[in-house]
Amino acid sequence: MIGGDKMSVQNEEYSEAVEIIRRALQSMEFGSITIMVQDGHIVSIDSTEKFKVKLGNNKTDRNAGGFKR
Secondary structure (H helix, E strand, O other): HHHHHHHHHHHHHHHHHHHHHHHHHHOOOOEEEEEEEEEEEEEEEEEEEOOOEEEEOOOOOOOEEEEOO
């Protein structure tokens, strides 16, 4: 059953992709996830995390700014 085998492979690919995306979403506060598809198959998943920087109003306070995570 060739059609069934193809469907099984696609389901495995999608399950793996969903797991990768789920892990990326859990660890990311701000950012984006890009899914690249070729001929109906997911060929890569890229994630870019962004960090918000808070700057303090007191210029003499060295700990006023920094990365927020």
